Amino acid sequence: MNPTVDSLRRAFGTTIGRAFVSCGQTVVYVDATELRTVLRWLKESPDEHYEYLVDLTAVEYRDAERPLEVVYQLRSLWRGAELRVKMELLNDEPLEVDSVVPIWRAADWLEREVYDMFGITFREHPDLRRLLMWETYKEGYPLRKDFPLRGRFSRAEQVRQALAANPEAHYSLEELSAAQLQDDLPGDMRERLERGERGLIAEPGESDDG
């Protein structure tokens, strides 16, 4: 068992749920309310120093009773330690989590992928759009257990919708000039661009610069 779990229990008490070792990897469950505080502490506390977010993903189990889980795989390059933090999304609550982009910038596209595949919304994410599927994709969230393998629409309808999509509209704003953008982008993206919301992510952790 990773000694970090004991430090977490000392610092946060009942917010920390059960913990166990699976295939040599320590897994610890954290309550949704304190998630961002706990993760920030794990990164910035000098004794822990998990500065590297290896992966951020989600799990839905075949057992319908079990809630969806968001998984944070952390690594401390400094100490050579690994920790897997999990958070349960209860069945009767909306699928919403606090974004960890302010803590690790690497979480940006990882959270977009989780949103794309599972439909989990990340609060305060700077640019929560679909990542793998195209932006006008209407069939839902492909990695959910209730999603049929072949998709919801008929093949002909899928081909039609795919062909109706504009291939240039999927690129990020940086890759296109402003003149190209105006007509091609969906309305909400154009609004965000006009408000200048991109690129204004707060720099993570001013304190550990040195």
Next chain:
Amino acid sequence: MELTPSPGAVPPAAGRPDRTIVGQVSPNWVTTRLDFLVNWARSNSMWPMPFGTACCAIEFMATAASRFDISRFGMERLGYTPRQADVLLCAGRLPFKLAPVIRRIYEQMPQPKWVISMGACASSGGIFDTYAMVQGIDTVVPVDVYVPGCPPRPEGLLYGILLLHKKVRGETIADPALRRERVFKQGDLQIPARLIDELSEPFGNSIHQTRSA
């Protein structure tokens, strides 16, 4: 100056100049000799536009490299620009997200143009009978030659290329419909919707899959 149409000639459509003068010629000694010459030139200098999306592209690279060497068939010039290409060679599976891309590349190619669908996934979706994959690129662009295999060996692709040569040698300028450019509107299907659904009926391990059409 107004030209008086000869009796029996098909009048051009209203508001559009008649460019199908060749099509009104019936096959004769001149056109067949010309066909032979044109088709000989075309089939021996096809410039491929490789659209490699998966492992078939590796086999295509092997075909293009020295051991198999498609330059023996006048194809050594791989044009990565569609405006200077004759053959669109789709090597690999095509996800729905790439469907408008390959459509646009096909539209940018000048006539005459041909399409080779290389491998099981490009031809039928292959093992990827999923929400993300086009079940055969012929639902998006017209295809001339299908090369089966997963992936096809270079010999297989060469055989497909030779089949395309054979097809080109059979073309004639007396056929006005052959090189007519079909203009797709955005979202236009290449084959009827009913046919797409028939082509992609459940098969393999997805036979128990429910589908709400």
